[in-house]
Amino acid sequence: MEIEERHDGLLWVDKHRPVGLSQLRQVHPELTQRLERLARAGGDLPHLLFYGPPGGGKRTRVRALLREMYGVGVEHTKVEHRVFKVGEPAKTVEVTTVSSAYHIEMNPSDAGWNDRLVVQAVIKEIAASRPLEVVARWGATSADADTPSSRRPRFKVVVLHEVDQLTRDAQQALRRTMEKYSGTCRLVLVADSPTRVIDPLRSRCFPVRVPAPTVDEVVHVLRSVTRQEHLRDQDVPEAFLRKVAVESERNLRRALLSLEASHLSAFPFRESHAVSRPDWQVVCEDVATLIAREQTPQALLKVRAKYYELLTHCIPGDVIFKYVLWALLRRSPRRLAPPLCAWAAFYQHRLCTGSKAILHLEAFAAKAMATIRAHGAEGIAMVEDVL
């Protein structure tokens, strides 16, 4: 009870975030076991690379692992906004760090193009010094070898988030740092996709793959959250939870957010209830409908308006690409699928090497229209048929 009051006002996602490995048995139990063994390995812990789709629980697992290794001490964290002067000529770099006595978390890609400097200066500085408590314990005799504090590893942990967003230079700079200071620190890298992590880094890490939870697992977690929120089971039908899980693409964070949103708008849940969808998804659907219905410059103008609407709401270009494509595929005959996919992939690639999202999104819309046209009256008829 007392705990719940303290957490009042938090979103469900944060409120019910598991803190220890023991609470992570519902989702990926075999992965949890592996992490427990890693935590017990203590001193022999290799550098780690956590990867997997978003909302699968990478961060949660990293925190749980740290807690298992160091005890509750890691939860006494402080958030600092630090300003560093690094490099020659000196540049000012700002990073936000979350740190405890045993670990430090940061997101070096926040520094943008200067991320290499963060890695070179900041991380090296942290990596080169031992955690205070360890220094204090240095002279201690082995008499208290079995107390919890002495079983704690003698290094600290640097957690780097979104490593896949780091520039190549910054990743290169990590290589030797990881080897050289392996006595005093371990790196835990977190990335959505390891594809963008350079090979030399990957070969230095123990990979921990965190898959997205299965639909059943998501449902299970959602159920336990609703129970903790004191919602009666008959008000939360299983079929509805399942719908939430599928709709959120097995992304646990999204599932919880959308469940909470639905709870605010329509409770008690009925099986027939539609899952509350983010607005931007609806707009993406609209774009696809526009493209499929009419292939004219006028339609393109309407599409542009929609695109701008999305972009001004900070929806990233690649997300728009994906959802427009999915919606288009749903609206078009199978024959059109290969060219549509190919063009979406083509323009999305252009987008990530270019800079202005709107140009590439529009180019894709125009190309999609042309593709539908190219299949002649038949192609258009097929599209209309589906509509």
Add this chain to the structure above:
Amino acid sequence: MEAGTPWVEKYRPRRLAEIAQQEDVVRTLTVLLSAHSTDSGQGYASSLPHLLFYGPPGTGKTSTALALCRELFGEQPQLWRTRVLELNASDERGIQVVREKIKRFAKASVEQAGAARVAAFKVVILDEADNVTADAQTALRRTIEKYSRTTRFILIGNYVSRIIPPLASRCAKFRFRPLSADGMKGQLRRVAERERLGDLDEAVLDVLVRVSGGDLRRAVMALQSCQCSAAGDAEAVTPAAAMEAACLVPPPVLQQFLDACWAPVSPTAATTDQATRDDDQQTLFPLLLQGYPADALLQQTFEALVLGSAALDDGQRAAIAIHLAETDKCLADGADETLQLLAFTQCVQQIAAAESAP
């Protein structure tokens, strides 16, 4: 070495003689070292030229450089501090640093150390030198020549082509070969023995060797990863665990992906049936949600489709290979994995369908 260092560091070779597999390099270096050691006129190892080590990762370049320094200066940290400057990509290495830091270090004269087997010069190790900008490399040219009496340079890089020719021509080049499968197995067994892992399954060794492609560090790291997740349970060190530890896609999952590629596309079926249209997404999405890395998936698809598949003719294989390369390039540029893989599967479907038509 304290306990708790990763195995790759723990078993990093300390002496030249311990370097695995690079017999030619080690032999030449040993000869260079001993050449003048008996000659009273000149100091120990004074005929050592500047060196350039290049070769794929995990073949022992950095280890050799460090081991060489150990041969030159012994183990005293005092001496190391004044005699060895190790710079790698984690250090700032712009032209400014070359002009000031390296030059200042190279310029300083060397005091004669008492011991006979201590070289009378300093060493600058420029690790990952292929990442040094061309400007900075140019600035190094004269520095290397001018101070060669007091300082030797060891440049290390993966690609010799990224070292500018004037710099490369000032060094004796040593190529490090990828380790052979047998040599690699030998090294892995040695580590296993020292870690008291018991006998390793031959199949596990095979997997480790295959996935690491001559990169010993990767193999040892993967071995430790297996061991870590098995936690002393020798039974748990299986080929499958080795695959997982090496970031690879297990065969059943790969098969799912290949099936998605093969999904029959009949050119006449203008089906509007919802189920068939969503097929590709249905098979592909769950696959990606499991978090397997897209580049490993492509690499293994290449092995399976282009190298291994008997069902395709040469033209089709070539076409698929081209698409693989393009997709890989796009991924390396940071394009979205889902879109790229979806487009790729569709492409392969079309290529495969084109065969059945005539």
